[in-house]
Amino acid sequence: MSTNHAALVELLGPEASALLSYKATGFPRETLHLPGPDFIDRVVSQTDRTPNVLRNFHQILNxxxxxxxxxxxxxxxDQGIEHSAGASFAPNPIYFDPENIVKLAIEGGCNAVASTLGVLGAVSRKYAHKIPFLVKLNHNEFLSYPNRYDQIMFGQVKQAFDMGATAIGATIYFGSDESTRQIQEVSAAFEKAHELGLVTVLWCYLRNSAFKTPDKDFHTAADLTGQANHLGVTIQADIIKQKxxxxNGGYNALKFGKTHKDVYAKLTPGDHPIELTRYQIANCYMGRSPLINSGGESKGATDLAEAVRTAVINKRAGGMGLISGRKAFQRPIAEGAKLLQTIQDVYLDKEITVA
Incomplete structure (x- = not known):
């Protein structure tokens, strides 16, 4: 059952008009490679990706x-590793069993389920042919004391291929001391994945304590995350995941790197969230490698409204969708599935157009 347009507008609250009627000017929509039913034929088929990659990408989109x-x-x-299993699954202990993670994705009507080598491998013979598997290969191991923040490989591309996966995923902490090694490791993994016909998805996250000032956290600045995206598509990520x-204005505030005044004066005018997100997409080769935004942490009662807001911004900016976990799995399956379907309703709603 779909959420109607009026209900989605209500969930947006006071921001509804500003988000739904905004017309972007930094990058006109006509300059983007937008998602659509023909995206594989129109965009991906023009690349050096093999027919097997096209087929697997087509499966995800269908x-x-x-x-x-x-x-x-x-x-x-993948929060069982990234945030600890206890912290992630205690609110809803059924998710200690990997099968329930896959069941939620199917019940929620998702295009794919993304999780660890262990989670998806544990149930692959039962489910790999029923929903596309996206195997996340590297993780921030969270048990060392004191905690370290580094993405290390937990598995190999061939293991994902052998279990019947459609895609692999990885994270790079751009800006960190370890990013140089991570870029090389992930680039090699993506090359192998494409050889085997798998789609590649990159979590393009920033991590450096200098990016957070007393006044503002620039880990989610449009100019810095945009450049992270640009590095991600350079190593041939087929899909970019970004917060x-x-x-905005991370380069200028932190006084490092290189930027240009037109980034702020012309390309991200007014700091509207749709303009900022569109700048992220522009850095994904103008959408040739599509952008999906993350749903963020679960905060309880406001989760549904926040998820709809994120989906509206992503869609109107020209993005391909949402990848939302904690808001869905830290509640009963029926409620989690309903939240996922409400996010999907934003993309099914023909009245919510690209700005």
């Missing part, structure tokens, strides 16, 4: 409630 639209809704559950931008 699974679940958003099948045939060119948009995606992905359930990611929704919340501010």
């Amino acid at each position: 699974t679940g409630r958003l099948a045939g639209t060119g948009y995606v809704s992905i359930l990611p559950v 929704l931008p919340t501010n």
Whole structure:
């Protein structure tokens, strides 16, 4: 059952008009390679990707409630490693069992389920042919004391291929001391994945204590995350996952790197969230490698409204969808599935157009 347009507008609250009626000017929509039913033929088929990659990408785009639209809704559950299993699954202990993670993705009508080598491998013979598997290969191991923040490889591309996966995923902490090694490791993994016909998805996250000042956290600045995206597509990520931008001007505030005044004066005018997100997409080769935004942490009662807001911004900016985990799996399956379907309803709603 779909959420109607009026209900989605109500969930947006006081921001509804500013988000739904905004017309972007930094990068006109006509300059973008937008998602659509023909995205594989129109965009991906022009690349050096093999027919097997095209087939697997096509499977992702034609699974679940958003099948045939060119948009995606992905359930990611790698938090058992990234945040500890206890912290992640104690609110809903059924998710200590990997099967329930996959069940939620199917019940929620998702295009794919993203999780660890162990989670997806534990149930691959039962489910790999029923929903596309996106195997996340590297993680921030969270048990060392004191905690370290480094993405290390937990598995190999061939293991993902052998279990019947459609795609692999990885994270790079751009800006960190370890990023140089991570870029080389992930680039090599993506090359192998493409040889085997798998789609590649990159979590393009920033991590450096200098990016956070007493006044503002620039880990989600449009200019810095945009450059992270640009590095991600350079190593041939087929899809870029990025946090929704919340501010701008990281280069100038932190006084490092190189930028240009037109980035702020012309390309991200007014710091509107749709303009900031569109700048992220522009850095994904103008959408040739599509952008999916993450749903963020679960805060309880406001989760549904926040998820809809993020989806509206992503869609109107020209993105391909949302990858939302904690908001969905830290509640009963029926409630989690409903939240995922409400996100999908934003992409099914023809009244919510690209700005």
